[in-house]
Amino acid sequence: MTEFSTRAIHSGQEPDGATGAVIPPLHLTSTYVQDGIGGLRGGYEYSRSGNPTRDALQTLLADLDGGVAAFSFSSGLAGEDALLRAYLEPGARIVMGNDVYGGTHRLANRLHVPWGVELVTVEMSEPDRVRAALADSPAKTVLWVETPTNPLMKIADIETLAAIGHEAGALVVVDNTFASPALQQPLSLGADVVVYSTTKYLGGHSDVVGGAVVLRDQELADQVQFVQFGGGAISSPFDAWLTIRGIKTLSVRMERHSSNAQAIAEALLAHPAVEHVHYPGLPEHPGHAIAAKQMSGFGGMLSVALAGGPEAAKRFAESTELFALAESLGGVESLIGYPSEMTHASVKGTELAVPENVVRLSVGIEDVRDLVADVQQALDR
Template sequence: MAEFPTRAIHSGQAPDATTGAVVPPLYLTSTYIQDGIGGMRNGYEYSRSANPTRDSLQELLADLDGGRAAFSFASGLAAEDVLLRSYLAPGASIVMGNDVYGGTYRLASKVHVPWGVRLSTVEMSDLDAVRAALAQTRSGSSTRSGSSTRSGSSTGTGGSTDAAAAAKTVLWIETPTNPLMKIVDIAALAEIGHAAGALVVVDNTFASPYLQQPLSLGADVVVYSTTKYLGGHSDVVGGALVVQDEQVAADVQFLQNSAGAVSGPLDAWLTVRGIKTLAVRMERHSANAQRVAEALVGHPAVERVYYPGLPEHPGHDIAQRQMRSFGGMLSVALAGGPAAARSFAESTEIFALAESLGGVESLIGYPSEMTHASVKGTELAVPENVVRLSVGIEDAGDLVADVEQALTR
């Protein structure tokens, strides 16, 4: 098998058969001529169900993560929602980390809990606590975050009985976490999850498939916001699931088509374009973030630097074992408290104050009021002195100088 950078450029990207164009064409079409009633050409009838450009992206994603199938959606949260609705039913359970992305927690707690799914949060680095949380789901009791007793029926996407669907559990892992960069052992958690009969899901957005391969470590499903490192240029919104189990893949495919939150062909084409440079970008993101993190360590204005590439970072050894490198994301706790954090976030010149992450340009954000505002007042609330940096691929010296000048404002 070819190495990752080669597959990122060529998998699913055969030259156009008609013209020989090296870049496959963008299929901006909603429908397809049929050869008689019910006579689809090569499986295409309507672009919600299938589109050649989206298919090329899905083939590429499945290959890069080593999955059975991949599915591309209009956003990362759309991908998460389809996965949860296709697998769970009222009475089923989700066990997730106590510092997952705020949007993921909002989706689970504000959409799926009212539907009847139980939600528990746990410190994922505490393996015994994870075992206990999973054991509670099997006993039918809820832990934190509030459980709903609203009744309902199964969606029936996989033909399971209501009772069987309600007994299911999803173990939701995020590593590195957003924004405190916690690292957890995917292989160990996958073993624990499978022993409890749970579907093991890993949000791999921060690492990307170049830096981390969750399926090879035992996960069942990988989730991405393709808006971030996969697209890589802050010009497209999307999400994806990469699935190993045949039945899970069939259920996701059914709901992807039935609910319709698919990525459009232009979004898929832009994401493919971004993935072609993923390997070289992630190398530069990682190298730059390491430089910035090391420059911030020991700075008198900085209380703590959260970056897995630092030897003192909790989980550094695990990250060394399961990641190719440490990625482009880091967070900083300011010694001067919330006021200092706000000032820092608003004083950089190269780092742009903006939502999102993973683009070629450097971004800075204040999670408590921006990306994680939805979890304020909960266990997942981000400390108000924390600032998150998405380190881009600009010159590393310029980036270091920018954060240093911002700390002196």
């Protein structure tokens, strides 16, 4: 088997047979001419059910994570919703971390709980608590693991939790958005399903919204495929093409994201205005050893708690010059956000609320000296 960075460029990307074009063509079509009734060319009839550009992305995604199938969605949440609808039923249970992305919790709490699904949140970095939350699980149970978490960068031991989940008969799902398949391979560690917001590192350029579900079980993959077909939450051909283009540079980008974030974390740690830095690349991070075991790099995301409280945090978030104040993450440019009132506003006042002195940084691939100077001048104001 070829190495990851080689597969990221070549898997599902055979040169065009008609012209020899190195980059496969973008199939911007909604429908396909048939050679008589039922005479489909290549199996394509309508782009909701299949499109060559989307298929190329799905082949690539499945290969990168070692899955039997992958599906590309119109957003990360659309992919998560399709997976849950495909697997769960009334009376089922979802066990997820008490620090998951606010949108994921909102999806489960506002859309699936009213359908009759039980939602339990637990500290995923403590396996005994996870085991207790899975006790007496119903037949349909999902253990939803996010690692590193958004935004407090907690680390969960995927291999250990997968074993605990399977012991309880649960489907083990890992949100691998922050690490990307370049840094972490959850299926190889025992997970059943990997989900992504491909908007983030996989796309990598803040110009496309998308999601992905990668599975290692064909039966469940067929169910997810039907839910996607029936519900229609597909990625467009152009969005799929942009995501493919982004994945080609994923390996080199993640190396730079990781090295830049490490330098930023160390610089923040040394500043008197900083109370705490959440970054798994720091030896003092409680999940550092586990992250070093299951990740090949520590990623480009970190968060920082300001000693001056909420006002200091807001001032810092609004004072950077290179770090743009914006939601989302994972692009080549650096972004900064205030989770309590931005990405995680939907869980404010709950167990999942983000402390109001916390600022989240998505460290881009700019020159690290410029980025360090920017955070330092913002903290000094």
